[in-house]
Amino acid sequence: MLGCHNISKRYTQKGGPQIEALREVTFALSPGDFASVQGPSGCGKSTLLLVCGGLLSPDGGQVLLAETDVYAQSPNDRARLRGRHVGFVFQQFHLIPYLSLRDNILSGSLAHERGCAETSAETLMTRLDLHDRAHHLVSALSIGERQRTALARALVCEPQLILADEPTGNLDPDNSHIVLQSLAEYAQAGGAVLLVTHDPSSTGYANRHFVMNRGVLRES
Amino acid sequence: MNVWHLILKEMVHRWVNFVLAGMAVVLAVSSVVGSTLFLQQFNHVSEAMIAAKQSAVEQQIAEMEDEFRVITKRMGFNILILPKAQSLADFYAESYADETMPESYAPLLAAAPDIVTIRHLLPMLQAKVEWSEKKRKVLLIGVKGEMPWAHRSNLKPIMEPVESGKIAVGYELHRSLSLNQGDIIQVQGKAFEISILHPERGTIDDITLWTSLEDAQQMLGKAGLISAMMALECECAWANLPKVRQEIQAILPETQVIELSGKALARAEARRSAADNAQALLDREKANRMAMGRQRERMIASIVPLVLTACALVVGVLAWVNVRERRIEIGILRAMGLRTRSIAVVFMGKAALLGLLGGSLGVLLGAGLFLALGPGQGASQRLQVAVSLPWLIAVLCLTPVVTLGASWVPILWAIQQDPAAVLCEE
Structure with a gap:
């Protein structure tokens, strides 16, 4: 599903030292894998997620997504690949403020040529207990509802890989449970999840555990 | 979506x-x-x-042109064709021409195809005579009527001819002599019936008698002769005296042309x-x-x-x-x-x-x-x-x-x- 081979990424700041965000990172995820990545702030977790999602070119190494070399593709082909195979969940939700909850979920299907979303959106709203707020704007939703909406948007077209960046960082335990449980169920159904988190309790839902420190990833 | x-x-x-x-x-x-x-x-x-x-x-x-045409017409002929021998000094002093030219000049001119600058051609014989019966000095004019043009349509005549045996009398004469239309008067021993009494014009016309050309020629002993031909210059902008002279003298070299009625021309100029x-x-x-x-x-x-x-x-x-x-x-x-x-x-x-x-x-x-x-x-x-x-x-x-x-x-x-x-x- 996802293969990272010796990927490295460096940030160069003007007048400052070079920061090595990823150092020769190698790992692979298969369908059914729910991988958690833990580590201190600034260790390169988010960079790893963006590189895996085809949003940030690595300085070295190779990322394979659905057996395609992600960074050998043109930006538009990469976007198409991302749209077809990857769903993102962010700590800040990044919902579209002028759309209703339902439309935000459906916006996950914008990159898809064929409509994949209507029924799936209804199912997800029921499963994530969002049905009552279907027509509410983002500003009218609670934090937990926003993150559940973001999760539903990531899942609506049933991608093969979910990349989740601190999805429970702003949530209370109940909402955290709902989100993580949903991700676990998604993995059990044959998807793959790469979860970046600070939250130790999150690891309980994962079936593979990674630790990252100073750009080095190790599976524990 | x-x-x-x-x-x-x-x-x-x-x-x-x-x-x-x-x-x-x-x-x-x-x-x-x-x-x-x-x-x-x-x-x-x-x-x-x-x-x-x-x-x-x-x-x-258009109105001005029409007005000009009417005014000019009302003022009468403004071109005078005189015998070449006529002294203009005498003409201007006496207001009539005493030299003569053949009467045949008139039909010759009217038959010329190239004449375009003049219209209404009127031959006449003029003479200042002593009206012995009334003891008056008068201007006797014999007119034949307008010559018909051979090569163009003829306009309504400005002046009607005087029939033989009839006479038209100027204002000063009929006023002072208390003459009436229809009266029979004697002129140089010949009897005439008064057909027209002219209104006052303030010109030499007021002491003029008009008879037919034949009567005048007979009375003056100048058979087959005329002393002048009057004409009306056309209204065309390009028609001026030298052009008129050029046309007429090409046909009648033994004539001279003068322009009358300066007032009409001045008005025309003003209107133009x-x-x-x-x-x-x-x-x-x-x-x-x-x-x-x-x-x-x-x-x-x-x-x-x-x-x-x-x-x-x-x-x-x-x-x-x-x-x-x-x-x-x-x-x-x-x-x-x-x-x-x-x-x-x-x-x-x-x-x-x-x-x-x-x-x-x-x-x-x-x-x-x-x-x-x-x-x-x-x-x-x-x-x-x-x-x-x-x-x-x-x-x-x-x-x-x-x-x-x-x-x-x-x-x-x-x-x-x-x-x-x-x-x-x-």
Whole structure:
């Protein structure tokens, strides 16, 4: 599903030292894998997620997504690949403020040529207990509802890989449970999840555990 | 869910931005539409005004020519053909010609095909005589009547011929002698019936007796001779004395030509001059209107681009604000797999919609202002002529192009956003 081979990424700041965000990172995820990545702030977790999602070119190494070399593709082909195979969940939700909850979920299907979303959106709203707020704007939703909406948007077209960046960082335990449980169920159904988190309790839902420190990833 | 759904929802959500940009477009389009309509109306009114004035001047000129013709006709003949031997000094001193020429000159001239400068040819025999029966000095004139022209249609004669045995009497003579029409009088031993009593003319005509040419020739013993031929110069602008002389003397070299009735000519000149002045005034009016039109065009040509540029800047700045506000949205859409083209469509669609709506409202506002503030008469017809379907299509197609152009830089900026950088920032 996802293969990272010796990927490295460096940030160069003007007048400052070079920061090595990823150092020769190698790992692979298969369908059914729910991988958690833990580590201190600034260790390169988010960079790893963006590189895996085809949003940030690595300085070295190779990322394979659905057996395609992600960074050998043109930006538009990469976007198409991302749209077809990857769903993102962010700590800040990044919902579209002028759309209703339902439309935000459906916006996950914008990159898809064929409509994949209507029924799936209804199912997800029921499963994530969002049905009552279907027509509410983002500003009218609670934090937990926003993150559940973001999760539903990531899942609506049933991608093969979910990349989740601190999805429970702003949530209370109940909402955290709902989100993580949903991700676990998604993995059990044959998807793959790469979860970046600070939250130790999150690891309980994962079936593979990674630790990252100073750009080095190790599976524990 | 599609891109248009996204565009419409966003427009409604950020309506202040959309309304402000829309107002700029409406202002720009209405100023273009309004100024075009006002300019067209001005040109139309100018054309109508000039046409009306042109028609008035032409009518005035025609009336003047007609008046001149009548006046000239009323004043009588103004060309006198005299025998070459006639002393002009004597003629001017005595007011008649005492030399003679053959009577056959008259039909010769009337038969000439090349004569175009004169009309109404009247041969006559003149002599100042002592009217022995009344002890008066009178001018005796024998007239034959106007010679018919051989090569052109003949006009109604100015002077009717005097029948043989009849006589026309000048004012001073019939007044002082208490003569009446129908009276039989003796002139040089010959009896005549008075057929005409002329009204006062204040000229030598007042002491003149008119008989038929034959009677006069008989009384004066000058059979087959005439002393002068009177004619009327044509009204053509190009006809002048040298031309008349040139024509007549080509046929009758033994004659000389003089011009009479200077007053008539002066009047004709005055009228021609008035007509020229009227035409010059009209030309000046035309030039003024055209200059005013050009001035308005120049003004509009300088103001409209300024308004368009200002409005395009407003649209561009508002598009920039909108794009900046939507950076996260752009990032997340890119993360969800939307290609740069699709991102561009989101913003271009909005700009095009803005142009289409603003253009439509601008056309309505411009036309409304024209109807409300423009010259009422004919404004609605003018509007119907000006706002044709192709014109409307052109405006409604061009406006979205302009709004797209104005939003182009922000759109380029939007599609070049690095989603990773945007999402990491947050």
